[in-house]
Amino acid sequence: MHTSLSLAKWLLTISLFTATQVFAQSPKTHQVSELVTPAPAFEVIVLGDSGGIEDGNLSAFLLRAVSEANYVALDAGTLVNGINQSIKRGAFTDLALVDDKKWGKAGTILRRHVKAYLLSHAHLDHVNGMLVSSPEDSAKNIYALASVNNMIGETYFNGKAWANFSDRGIAPTLNKYHMVDLLPSKTTPIANTQLSVSAFSLSHPVESSAFVIEHNNDMFVYFGDTGADVVEQQGKLAKIWTYLAKQVKHKTLRGIIIETSFENERPHNLLFGHLTPELLMQELGSLGRKIGGNAPLKDLKVVISHIKYTLAKDTDPRAIIAQQLNEANDLGLTIIIPKQGQKLLF
CATH class of the missing domain: 1.20.5 (Single alpha-helices involved in coiled-coils or other helix-helix interfaces)
Incomplete structure (x- = not known):
């Protein structure tokens, strides 16, 4: 034994x-x-990459969880033209389209697959596409902070600038769009999607907003127009960074879309509630410090939106801003300068 x-x-x-x-x-x-690497959680289609003045290519993105075929529109400066350009570039090739015999491909995407609008603020270059497409759009919700929804009603859906396609305000109301007022920092499910959203106020000449969009344990953040805290002196971005720093302890931040409208040479008193590469990097540095640890933002995908188009000769703001961002990128970020019609995975 x-x-x-x-x-x-x-x-x-x-x-x-x-x-x-x-x-x-x-x-x-x-x-x-x-x-x-983890499988993608979100898909983004770039409907409009510019911050003006090029009509037909104004701020707008579609976002969906990869587990479903329904999108939300993140702002809507350009809509139908952006969808058409995205179709040409093959951005919707993998989308399981609903079979709709009445409408073409663009109409089917807009009417059957775009389930809601998240509107950051009421400036025309962020809502124009939704307004002009509304006669042939389908019924859906518009999610925004109360001041944003009120301004859209007062300025556009008033029977003068445009027919009132919403369900509130000046009669006659056509009741196509249901206006949903988001409460700051409160998470709200987005109807007919697997997503939820929390809105935060941003500093701009009119109230703007950022949207933290969540699906299960994944997050994506979209920023409307915003000034930097050091310029605006309102601390609004700091509140968002604090929120995200807490959330990333148990959720994965997949990506950010945030504006950089002007080059570093632009004086602060002429920014009008916008960012430069230098200011953006300072703000993202604040987020990194709040998260803590070694290189907390390394490889985070940051999509740069709202670069101001110009008619000036021999000037390429996109190239200048891209260079300045890359030179200042000591955070290890993956910086993306998007193009209209492009599909991105996060």
């Missing part, structure tokens, strides 16, 4: 030693586990 036990222990020791040696001599297996 003693001999049998000793033999068994000896065989077990040899087995463990052999297994340890095999694992130690198989670095490829260990490396593969380190290189595995």
Whole structure:
């Protein structure tokens, strides 16, 4: 019996030693586990990448959870033209389109697959596409802070600038769009999607907003027009950074869309509630410090929106801003300068 036990222990020791040696001599297996990246959680389609003045390419993005075929529009400066340009670039190739015999592909996407609008503020370059497409749009919700919804009603859906396609305000109301007032920092489900949203106020000549969009344990953040805290002196971005720093402890921040309207050379008193590359990096640095740790924002995808188009000769704001962002990027960010019609995964 003693001999049998000793033999068994000896065989077990040899087995463990052999297994340890095999694992130690198989670095490829260990490396593969380190290189595995999480599957995408969100898809973004760039309907409009510019901050004006190029009509037909104004601020607008579509976002969906990859687990469903329904989008929300993040602002709507350009809508139908943006969808058409995205179709040409093959951005919707993988989308399981609803079979709608009455409408073409663009009409089907707008009417059947865009389920809601998240409007950051009421400036025309962020809502124009929704307004002009409203006669052939389908019924859906408009989510915004109360001041934004009120301004849209007063300025556009008033029977003068445009027919009132909403369900509130000046009669006659056509009741196509249901206006939903978001309470700051409160999470609200987005109807007919798997997404939820929390809105935060931003500093701009009119109240603007950022949207933290969530799906299960994943987050994506969209910023409307915003000034930097150091310029605006209202601390609104600091509130968002504090919120995100708490959330990333148990959720994954997949990406950010945020504006950079002007080059660094633009004086602060002429920014009018916008960011430069230098100011953006200062703000994202604040987020990193609140999260803490070693390189907390490394590889975070940051999409730059609202770069101001210009008719001036021999001037390329996109190239200048891209260079200034890359030169200042000491946070390890993955900076993306988007193009209209492009599909991005996060």
